[in-house]
Amino acid sequence: MTKTTLPAGFLWGGAVAAHQVEGAYNVGGKGLSVADVMTAAGNREERRITDGVQPSEFYPNHEAVDFYHRYPEDIKLLAEMGFTCFRTSIAWSRIFPQGDELEPNEEGLAFYDRLFDECLKYGIEPVVTLSHFEMPYHLVTKYGGFRGRQTITFFTRFARAVFTRFQDKVKYWLTFNEINNQTNYDRAFTLFTNSGIQVHAGENAEAVMYQAAHYEVVASSLAVQIGHSINPDFQIGAMVAFSPVYPASDQPRDVFKAQRAMQSRFWFSDVQVEGQYPTWLTRYFQAKHFDLDITKADLANLKRGTVDYLGFSYYMSFATQATDHEDNQFSYNEAHDLVTNRFVPQSEWGWQVDPQGLRYALNWMNDRYHLPLFIVENGIGAIDQLEADHTVHDQYRIDYLRDHIVQMKLAMLEDGVDVMGYTPWSAIDIVSASTGQLSKRYGFIYVDRNDDGSGSLARYRKDSFYWYQRVIATNGAELGQKAGGADDSPA
Ligand code: P53
Helix, strand or coil: CCCCCCCCCCEEEEECCHHHHCCCCCCCCCCCEHHHHECCCCCCCCCCECCCCCCCCCCHHHCCCCHHHHHHHHHHHHHHHCCCEEEEECCHHHHCCCCCCCCCCHHHHHHHHHHHHHHHHCCCEEEEEEECCCCEHHHHHHHCHHHCCHHHHHHHHHHHHHHHHCCCCCCEEEEECCHHHHHCCCCHHHHHHHHCCCCCCCCCHHHHHHHHHHHHHHHHHHHHHHHHHHCCCCEEEEEEECCCEEECCCCHHHHHHHHHHHHHHHHHHHHHHHCCCCHHHHHHHHHCCCCCCCCHHHHHHHHHCCCCEEEEECCCCEEECCCCCCCCCCCCCHHHHEECCCCCCECCCCCECCHHHHHHHHHHHHHHHCCCEEEEECCCCECCCECCCCCECCHHHHHHHHHHHHHHHHHHHHCCCCEEEECCECCECCCCCCCCCCCCECCCEEECCCCCCCCCCCEEECHHHHHHHHHHHCCCCCCCCCCCCCCCCCC
16 A cells, blocks of 8 residues: 555654864863864865964864754754754764773763753654764874774774763764765865875875775774674664766766766765675776775675665765766766756755755665665755844745655655655754855754854744744645745645
């Protein structure tokens, strides 16, 4: 019988990451993280990575939206919206301030005890990312981040400490946020935030990326094993940025190029779900003469530490095409190979908004992985206007989310895809990861803070707050009216 409603217990919530909301960057014994040495940029401009914290620079993550001190007020607002889960991350450098200590920092652990207790008080299930773009900065300067095998040990020590401490409070975990963003290895931001790596002149950035990513998938597989030994009920997932890459035309070589792009972006989840490297990639390492440190013990661990579910972010779709000078369309370099899809509109930041791509994504992953899927990020960055009466009329955000929920429901109800939950980005306004802007807003809750750090930090409910409250209350049955149009929700 065809189901017409979402399952009871479907997890509705929203997502943030520690460094993008907490602030208090040097409070409670916290050490510097990679997020603490990145400046603020503007639309389509790269953040600069500075050499340590420079007194003359402004670092938006240092205060962020002060969630560290205001979380009781914020969680109360999330409860008012009806959240049944809340995705955040643990700032690694609150727990291991330098990263290479042997014992965790009690004040850091105590903060997350208070935060998770506050969630559980309202029946909100925490969904926790271990590493969301916030490696301790000392691991970068001393060990080169995930260039080195030692960092696997530092990461698993961190994972063990938080799994042990929060074993009765947190059931849903994710290992590395958007581990596949570094497919775009030519972009300094992605290698730095994913892996704590800055590429030196003359180095092969692609080989550096593959080595670091290998250590990370091994670290993830070890964390899965450690977690299950501490609490067998833990659900530990991988997390990828799911931007599907479409062929720009029906030319076979464009279609193959797109297939290669998909392989390049999703070998990370292939390994984390299936426990082994895909054949094309092993051949690729040989063909490119990448001399990678991949041991037999690593391969055994990958097999033993496969994930329980797959979490993913979905913001946009991409398109690619083969280039004339290419002999075999064998390689894919995101910085050069993406093209604009003329059928898909773009956000103000140039992100291609494609709701149907979410249904495609869910079906693609369901066919390939046969695991429960969790949409742990989906949303649109936009300029919001705070009115004099403290309202925010963000109909564009409602439309974006609504259009995507419609496609999620089609995937679940028509196609039978198993989706555990939906946590849009972001629960509350955050500091943008790629630009450091506050004005690239994502939240249901407006935070009075500007790009230069001014503002009262007061919180205000946007129109989307009330809309999402209704969506959750009806378990996704009522998605409201589209601006100027009819309600065309499928169920
Ligand atoms: P911002 C690139 C592509 C897709 C998602 O992004 C990405 C990125 C990196 O910027 O990041 C995720 O803030 C990430 C969040 C981030 C969110 O998407 O750059 O997991 O930390 O804030 C939105 O607009």
